[in-house]
Amino acid sequence: MMMEKDSVKARKTILISGAGIAGPVCAYWLHQYGYEVVIAERARTLRDGGQNVDIKGAGQQVIRMMGLVERIEARNTLEQGQKYVDATGKLVAVFPKGAFATLTNDFEILRGDFAQILFEATVEICDYRFGTFVTSLEEKNDSMSVTFNDGSVEDFEFVICAEGIGSATRDMILPSETSFRYLAAYMSFFKISRRPGDDGWAYTVNGVDGTFITLRPGNETETTVLVTFIRKKHDITWENQGEAKGMLHDALKGRGTVADRISAELETVRDFYFGPMSQVRVSRWSSGRFVLLGDAAYCPTAFTGEGTALALVGAYVLAGEIKRSTHYAEAFKAYECLVRPYVQSSQNRMNPLLIRLLHPRSRTAIALTHMVQKILASDCVQRRFRLGAVKRERKIGEDFIFPDYR
Template sequence: MPTSGTKKVLLAGASIAGPTMAFWLARYGFAVTVVERAPALRLGGQNIDVNGPARQVVRKMGIEAAILAQNTTEIGLQIIGQDGEVAGEFPKEASLTGTRELEILRGDLVQILYDCSKETVDYRFGDSITALEQHPDEVFVTFASGKSETFHLVIAADGVRSKTRQLMFGDEPQFKSLGLYIAYMTIPRQENDNDWWRWYTAIDRRVLMLRPDNKGTIRASVAFLEDDTETDEKRPTDEQKSLLKAKLAGAGWEADRIRQAIDGADDLYFDQTGQIKAPRWCDGRVAMIGDAAYCPTPISGKGTTLAIVGAYVLAGELSRHDRHQDAFAAYERLMRPYVDEVQKLPPGTPKLVYPETKFGVTVLNTVAGIVASKPVQKLVGLFSSDDAEEEKEGIDLPTYL
């Protein structure tokens, strides 16, 4: 195990993967710096859940109770029919449900991860990496602030559109678009809102969702399929808002409410979804984790899990091996099969749940109602794995301490 201060590691990105890896590296005796482009923690975002083997990791970190305490209050999933009726209901206790026990707002999880690592990690906000120059024993790093510094290793953890990844690997990792665009925003809560995750499918391949939070507001999202996709830069904010308003026109249910709230939303996030398919995650003294390395898309429900697990594994392997090359190789060997499994989306995804016609929406809602029925839920429950089995799903986590 490295002696404190002898090996300097720089991580780019202070979201989920970065602070998780920083926590473990600091515990193993590394000198850790996290650089974040934003001037402070980015605490916005929607509901995410910490599931599968990621729950093992947060338990080892001692933050499972803190995550449970920040529960979003969501009690389950309701499928809303074309006339506003409940077409199907999946309580969080049910075998088939989208709501998990460790359901938390992204920003709340970011804050928890920062709080548990800030005393042992050097966080630098309002700066970013602009150049990397690898040498046999170190990496020379230039920052946007004009400063420069050397580190033994540099890790990209700055998201699906990672600028650091491009400095490391150029255009090698490919963003595979699914043709699906998703917008998230926070809107005021109304008297008729409840604590269910409400999912409404409209014609013309549109989906609207409303989810409760623990802040007294509602997290709204709008998703739609497009034949033409862009894979470079995000649209300017004004264009995002105009496109969203156009897509919400005539959608029904709560579309007008969401449409009217767009201009007042100060946390609007809008982008296309896709996967990062990288043939390698490491090169020399640089590597990447989380969405920068293997974004599985929100459809998988495993983005947070991969970020936490990948950070834990890479930090652990670096603590176990004297040579970073051996640690990187072990990280790829352990994580690659799990990532490949998670990135295998069901056939027809996402088109099957984004029908174009009224008939298609009716069929989808009818199927949801059947699946939500007590007999089907009871049958599925007979074959469902328990929590202990789920936490080991896809990967057998090593113990490093």
């Protein structure tokens, strides 16, 4: 007993870079296993932006094991379903919650609310440092020496990089191992102010030249926005907000009333998430005392609806393997072996053809898309496909068998 206590004490602290979804979940489990954790977050405050995230399949199991289900259910957006409207706001098709092909699931939580719940579950047990990021790393024999943006230098047992798709620290350590599968579209998530007409439904509009817009219920004062649009070239990065907003204004111009409303508020939006719709593919997820987690390692893209589930599963497995292995290299290898096939099957399900179909460009293609939406929403199609959807959901729930780390 004494030896176990001493060996826990002798451990150095672990650094997690990125306080999104994957970082705090991994921190929670590492703390359960007796580790001290520092979380560095580049933003000055917790980023509470985004629309609804899907917590499905194995990801739900992680949430259950963390005892967070009730807190998540209490923040359910209670979205009633999804309506497709045309550029003037006229109704095209209605997909209530539970319908085949609707966006609305049982577990409907805003990404920001989920991030807040994870933060609350870990703030007392980890050392959160906002406005902090890594500027360089140096691997030593028994630690990783990290220099932060304020010039301070600290040694950590190892570094877990959970910085999301545009991770800068990943690009310092594994630049040639990292590639992006660009799906020829850009995406953006943010919130705008809520208007009296915003009810409990999600509204989706297909605009000309391949602009896809969805507004979804947020909170009492805000409505959440997703805008994606086709762009052949992958030419602007995650860093340049001014250029990003300019590009988004162009994608919204002349796309109808919903687009005009968004454009009018764009300059004042709070947490702007914008970038190329790309999958992240890294040929190996670790190097020495450095390991990647979540979107930084294996972003599947938002249209799969699986980025959060992969982050949850990856975080749980990485922490568990760190707990049960005698050496970090063994832990990182086991984590990658277990999680990579799960990631690959998710990434491979995303077909660029689907992106093109969701973003019709000409008025004729949009009219055809409206016809398909009406057919899909019709009673006879719904009756036929709903049963199949239930079966598929069940399969997703059985998609990853967890090792037992307890």
